[in-house]
Amino acid sequence: MVGVLMVLFSATLLPPIAVAWWYDGMSVVMPFAETLAATLGLGLLCWLPVCRFKVDLRNRDGFVVVVAFWVLLSLLGAIPFVLAEHPHMRLVDAVFETASGLTTTGATILSDLDALPKAILYYRAQLNLLGGMGVVVLAVALLPMLGVGGMQLYKAETPGPMKDEKLTPRITETAKNLWVIYFGLNVACALSFWVAGMSPFDAVCHSFSTLALGGFSTHDASIGYFHSLPIELVSGVFTLIAAVNFALYFMAWRRRSLWLVFQDAEFQFFLVVIGGIVALTCAYLYFSDTFPLVDSLVHGFFQSLSIVTSNGHTSAGYSADWPFFVPLLLLLGSFFGGCVGSTCGGIKAVRFLLLYKQSVREIRLLIRPTAQIAVKLGNRPIQDRVMQAVWGFYYLYIFCYCALSLALVATGLDLVTAFGSAAAGLNNMGVGLGDTASNFSPLSDTATVLMTMAMVVGRLEVFPVLLLFHSDFWKG
Numbered sequence: 166m167v168g169v170l171m172v173l174f175s176a177t178l179l180p181p182i183a184v185a186w187w188y189d190g191m192s193v194v195m196p197f198a199e200t201l202a203a204t205l206g207l208g209l210l211c212w213l214p215v216c217r218f219k220v221d222l223r224n225r226d227g228f229v230v231v232v233a234f235w236v237l238l239s240l241l242g243a244i245p246f247v248l249a250e251h252p253h254m255r256l257v258d259a260v261f262e263t264a265s266g267l268t269t270t271g272a273t274i275l276s277d278l279d280a281l282p283k284a285i286l287y288y289r290a291q292l293n294l295l296g297g298m299g300v301v302v303l304a305v306a307l308l309p310m311l312g313v314g315g316m317q318l319y320k321a322e323t324p325g326p327m328k329d330e331k332l333t334p335r336i337t338e339t340a341k342n343l344w345v346i347y348f349g350l351n352v353a354c355a356l357s358f359w360v361a362g363m364s365p366f367d368a369v370c371h372s373f374s375t376l377a378l379g380g381f382s383t384h385d386a387s388i389g390y391f392h393s394l395p396i397e398l399v400s401g402v403f404t405l406i407a408a409v410n411f412a413l414y415f416m417a418w419r420r421r422s423l424w425l426v427f428q429d430a431e432f433q434f435f436l437v438v439i440g441g442i443v444a445l446t447c448a449y450l451y452f453s454d455t456f457p458l459v460d461s462l463v464h465g466f467f468q469s470l471s472i473v474t475s476n477g478h479t480s481a482g483y484s485a486d487w488p489f490f491v492p493l494l495l496l497l498g499s500f501f502g503g504c505v506g507s508t509c510g511g512i513k514a515v516r517f518l519l520l521y522k523q524s525v526r527e528i529r530l531l532i533r534p535t536a537q538i539a540v541k542l543g544n545r546p547i548q549d550r551v552m553q554a555v556w557g558f559y560y561l562y563i564f565c566y567c568a569l570s571l572a573l574v575a576t577g578l579d580l581v582t583a584f585g586s587a588a589a590g591l592n593n594m595g596v597g598l599g600d601t602a603s604n605f606s607p608l609s610d611t612a613t614v615l616m617t618m619a620m621v622v623g624r625l626e627v628f629p630v631l632l633l634f635h636s637d638f639w640k641g
Contacts, residue, residue, distance in 0.1 A: 166230050167237065168211025174238060175205040177295060181245070185284030193282045196248035204241050225638060228629045235621055239264040245288060252281060257610050264617045266292025268624035269508060271380020271477035271595030272616065274606045278385050283366065289381045290370035296624070297377025297508040298347045298411075302340045346414050347508075351376050354403045361395040371478075375400055376407045378508045380477025380595040385603075388471075389480035394463045397480055401467040408435070408474040408503030430543040431504050435514040442498050443469040446491055453488050473498035475510035477595035479603075492598060496585060499594040510593025510623055512562055516555050518542070523552060561627045566591050569619050576612040586612075590619035 178201040185193040243259035246252065254262065258274045265272045266289050278286065355372035359365055367383050374381045384390035388400055413426045426432055447465030450456050456464055464480060471478045472495035502511020522540045529538055539546040566587055573583035578600070585598025586605070600607040608616065622630050632638050 166226075167233055168208045168213075170230075170234050171204050171208030171237065171241070172212065173208075174241070174295075175201050175208060177291065178204070180291060181284050181288040184287045185282065188283035192250060193284045196245040197284065197288070199248060200241065200244040203244060207241070225632075228632050232621075232625065232629055232633060235267070235625065238267060239617070239621070242267065242292065245285070249282070249285060252285065257613050258606075261605070261613050261617045262289070263292060264620050265595065266379065266381060267296040268593050268620040269293055269296045269377045269379035269475070269510070270590065270593040270620045270623075271374065272589055272597070272601075272605045272620070273381065273595075274604065274608075274613075276385065276604055276606065278383060286383045287366075287370060290373040290379075290383070293377040293379030293381050294351070294373040297373075297379060297407075298344055302343065342415050343411050346411055346418070347376065350403070350406060354399070357399045357403070358396065361399045362391065362393050363396065371400070372403075375403050375476065375478070376508065378404065378407050378474055378476045378503075378510070378593075380471075380475075382478060387479045388467070394460075397463055397467040400476075400478055401470045404467075404470045404474055404476045404478075405439075407476075408439075408470070408507050408509050410504040410506035411508075412506045413504075428543075431515040431518060434518045435504050438501060438514065438517075439470065439473060442473055442494065446494065449488065449491055449494075455487060469495060469498070472496065472594060472596060473501060474503045474507075475499055475592055475594040477589075479596060492602075496588050496594075496596075496598060499588055499592040502592065510591075512559065515542070516559065519547060519552060519555050520559065523556075558627060561631065562591070565619070565622060565627060569615060572615050573612055576609050576615070578608075578612065582607075586616060587619065590616045591623040593620060593623045 178197050182194055182197045182201070185197060239260050240263075242263035243254075243256065246254040246259035246262055247256055252275055254274070261272075262274055264270075271293070273289075275281070351372050354376055355368045358368035358371055363371065370381075370383050371388075373379070380387075382388065382390070388397055409426065409432060410429070413429055413432065417423050417425045443466055446469045447461050450465050451458055451461035455461065467478075467480060468491075470476070500511050501517060502513050503509035505513045505515045519540065519542065522542075526538050526540055530536060540552060541547065569591060570584050570587040573586055574580060578586065582597065582599030582601055586601045586608070589595050589597040589601065596602070597605065605613070605616065
């Protein structure tokens with residue numbers, strides 16, 4: 166299974182090879198060609214000896230395959246960065262950069278992006294694209310040979326507390342529909358960036374990172390490089406679109422009504438929270454005399470959406486030049502994230518909504534201990550099993566954040582940098598505080614490895630990774 170997935174990933178190296186041939190020359194083509202050969206060869210070596218056997222995956226097998234594939238992909242995807250003459254990266258840094266792209270974190274160790282080969286810049290954006298909807302979900306869409314195992318892979322890969330829900334009877338069709346919507350929105354985003362003033366190359370790369378909420382840019386100054394309010398507005402709008410459950414888009418398209426999106430309880434809650442954060446940010450930027458009114462509205466709208474939804478694009482010297490209240494507010498907001506079924510990181514809006522409703526339920530039970538009060542999402546009661554999973558996830562997520570923060574402090578980072586970097590990694594948001602506000606190159610090798618692990622744990626939502634370290638998982 167892992168071999169088949171690696172063969173599939175090797176095919177994604179063809180577009181960077183084409184970009185390198187068109188823009189950069191053969192010296193840049195070779196690292197990608199060699200990576201393609203190595204990945205394809207290793208994939209075939211894993212697959213060919215056992216391709217005649219048909220074995221259905223159990224739930225636990227799906228988790229093993231997904232975690233193994235993400236780890237292998239981070240290692241194999243790092244090869245072009247190691248082999249390239251510019252940039253020529255050490256393995257630990259290259260793996261960090263690759264994992265950051267695939268997990269749609271957007272944290273980078275690279276600097277002087279404007280001088281890098283176009284193929285490298287495109288490759289980073291493509292890593293965001295693939296990680297956005299999930300490479301494994303793509304595999305489920307394209308490889309019906311996965312059979313029953315497709316559901317196990319899909320459940321292990323997709324975020325959210327209610328993973329058993331499907332848009333269509335066949336999981337393969339579900340994944341295909343999600344990817345069709347995802348690519349369609351990418352095309353619309355690229356065209357919008359182009360109309361707003363970007364070059365075609367920048368428009369494509371930024372559309373990949375925007376819809377994936379990945380944050381990789383082709384310039385050191387990110388979106389701020391363009392000094393364009395229309396581009397910031399386009400980025401903000403499509404960031405908002407990407408933070409919505411893609412299943413809602415499918416249902417709205419099938420029933421020819423966008424009203425379904427606005428009727429969703431999680432989406433309504435998300436709009437209330439994100440609207441409050443945007444309003445508070447814009448007001449603080451204006452009343453602190455950081456920007457005039459129009460600039461405060463545009464920068465506040467774009468930057469709030471970008472950070473809270475884990476996009477990570479930045480503008481206007483966000484961390485260094487703005488009042489510290491705003492970066493701290495948005496960093497805390499990144500734990501909220503967006504909707505389940507979107508490309509965002511963080512804890513997700515539906516979990517916060519369920520926890521809020523459960524808290525209200527407990528208050529009401531204190532007043533009327535014998536009352537029968539159900540936690541509902543919309544008009545649908547939520548099973549106790551789902552609530553238990555939400556509470557367990559919330560505890561493990563906060564525990565992982567605290568443990569990671571302490572570990573980063575132990576490597577020598579100051580508190581602001583450690584806590585900001587931990588949030589950037591675990592929330593897949595990519596913008597830190599302090600020394601890592603603009604770039605993660607100040608991190609030591611130990612801190613870099615810790616951040617790489619945190620990005621994968623955050624992307625897979627904790628449970629699939631931690632399951633592998635539980636003794637019961639390997640019994641029977």
